[in-house]
Amino acid sequence: MSQRTRILAQIAGFRGWKVKEAHWESRDGRPIVPIAGYDVPADARLVLAMERRWVSRCAQCLAISGRCHERLRPRRWKDLQALGHPVEIEYAQERVDCHRCGGHGIELLAWADPKQRQTRRLQQLVALDCFSMPTLHVATKYGLSWSTVRRAEEAAIARWDRTCPDGPLHMVGVDEKWLGRRHKSTHKFVTIVSDLETGKPVWIGYGRSAATLSAWLATLSKEQKATIRLFAMDMHRPFMNAVRSDDDLRHAAIVHDPFHIVKRAGEAVSELRRREFFRAGRELRAVGRGTRWLVLRAWERVGDKDRVRLKRLFSINGKLARAYQVVEELRQVLHAPDRASMVTGLSHVLYRTEKRANVPMRKLHNSLTVHFTEIVALGEHHPPTGRIEALNNNWETLVRRGRGYRDHQYLLRKLRFLAANPVRTRDGVRRFVALGLPYPDRKAAA
Numbered sequence: 001m002s003q004r005t006r007i008l009a010q011i012a013g014f015r016g017w018k019v020k021e022a023h024w025e026s027r028d029g030r031p032i033v034p035i036a037g038y039d040v041p042a043d044a045r046l047v048l049a050m051e052r053r054w055v056s057r058c059a060q061c062l063a064i065s066g067r068c069h070e071r072l073r074p075r076r077w078k079d080l081q082a083l084g085h086p087v088e089i090e091y092a093q094e095r096v097d098c099h100r101c102g103g104h105g106i107e108l109l110a111w112a113d114p115k116q117r118q119t120r121r122l123q124q125l126v127a128l129d130c131f132s133m134p135t136l137h138v139a140t141k142y143g144l145s146w147s148t149v150r151r152a153e154e155a156a157i158a159r160w161d162r163t164c165p166d167g168p169l170h171m172v173g174v175d176e177k178w179l180g181r182r183h184k185s186t187h188k189f190v191t192i193v194s195d196l197e198t199g200k201p202v203w204i205g206y207g208r209s210a211a212t213l214s215a216w217l218a219t220l221s222k223e224q225k226a227t228i229r230l231f232a233m234d235m236h237r238p239f240m241n242a243v244r245s246d247d248d249l250r251h252a253a254i255v256h257d258p259f260h261i262v263k264r265a266g267e268a269v270s271e272l273r274r275r276e277f278f279r280a281g282r283e284l285r286a287v288g289r290g291t292r293w294l295v296l297r298a299w300e301r302v303g304d305k306d307r308v309r310l311k312r313l314f315s316i317n318g319k320l321a322r323a324y325q326v327v328e329e330l331r332q333v334l335h336a337p338d339r340a341s342m343v344t345g346l347s348h349v350l351y352r353t354e355k356r357a358n359v360p361m362r363k364l365h366n367s368l369t370v371h372f373t374e375i376v377a378l379g380e381h382h383p384p385t386g387r388i389e390a391l392n393n394n395w396e397t398l399v400r401r402g403r404g405y406r407d408h409q410y411l412l413r414k415l416r417f418l419a420a421n422p423v424r425t426r427d428g429v430r431r432f433v434a435l436g437l438p439y440p441d442r443k444a445a446a
């Protein structure tokens with residue numbers, strides 16, 4: 001090994017590998033011979049041809065094999081830039097005769113996982129950038145294609161995902177999500193199952209029927225079902241039916257989360273507002289204009305200026321005022337500390353909605369009555385329902401950026417990544433990037 005290749009091997013940093021030869025290439029792949037031994041164009045690419053120093057290992061079972069079954073043609077892997085130049089690694093992989101697993105698998109590489117075209121450390125950095133940048137920007141930054149960035153990101157997130165396996169499920173959140181307007185698939189919704197203790201989604205399926213949820217339940221063993229204490233879901237009937245029709249889940253409680261109950265109540269107020277102002281005169285409509293989102297907001301979250309607007313609206317229309325009050329009361333009731341006070345509170349809300357002659361409030365009354373058991377179960381079980389709201393926000397982010405709804409495995413991983421947010425702190429970022437480092441020792445790899 002010459003002085004030059006020794007330094008290059010040290011910079012590359014793959015233990016058990018040396019640089020056999022290094023040369024420059026132009027952007028379109030022609031070899032460059034540096035003039036007078038020094039100058040290369042700024043966009044010249046450095047190609048490092050690697051050579052193994054130790055015996056080969058099977059990438060499937062990590063056993064030392066040593067025997068070559070077949071040598072494949074040289075391949076390239078994109079690596080991190082070095083001193084402003086793009087770098088590629090070149091190596092002709094072997095198929096090994098593995099005595100442990102008996103296969104003819106590919107040999108283990110220090111820099112990349114099988115079937116990947118970029119080094120692990122490049123993939124981790126690409127994924128880190130994808131967290132905050134559009135895929136197109138990341139692709140331009142690293143000189144990769146859009147789809148390569150997407151695949152590299154997925155590989156990096158999958159690597160992270162393997163470092164944090166799921167524990168047993170105790171509290172399960174089930175939620176249906178709309179895929180967005182731009183989506184062209186036959187399924188307009190997905191069902192997301194998440195672990196309420198960690199907030200991480202565990203499963204995604206297309207559709208929102210009882211069969212969708214049953215498909216997930218079918219993947220669970222009897223023991224796994226036995227640990228589930230509770231299902232938190234919206235007021236969507238099919239999900240309840242799916243859980244209730246499973247004999248192994250008789251013990252599990254079903255609760256409706258406050259987020260969806262309040263959303264349902266908000267819909268009633270919204271509809272009432274629309275009905276009230278539909279036939280109203282010009283003067284009245286002027287007052288009602290632009291209050292669509294205002295009437296959905298909790299009073300404590302309404303600013304001073306908007307409170308004045310709401311008060312004026314309510315002084316004109318008593319029906320709407322009473323409906324708004326009922327929703328406010330419902331919001332309070334859902335925070336009740338125990339079952340008994342929740343029953344009392346909810347009964348009072350029902351007493352108030354029952355007397356309403358208007359149709360939207362009547363409909364709200366009916367759906368609250370039908371779901372009475374599941375709502376008061378909230379006071380008994382206290383599921384961490386903030387997680388459902390957090391999941392909702394992460395979902396909005398994903399769909400707004402228009403990402404990945406064609407590939408539900410990608411969607412699931414990305415949501416898990418967003419929910420856990422491992423790159424929130426400096427240490428977290430370091431740990432995430434470190435997942436791409438070469439294996440520290442050949443013993444550690446065994």
Ligand SMILES: [Zn+2]
Pocket residue numbers: 058059060061062063098099100101102103105
């Ligand atoms: Zn093997």
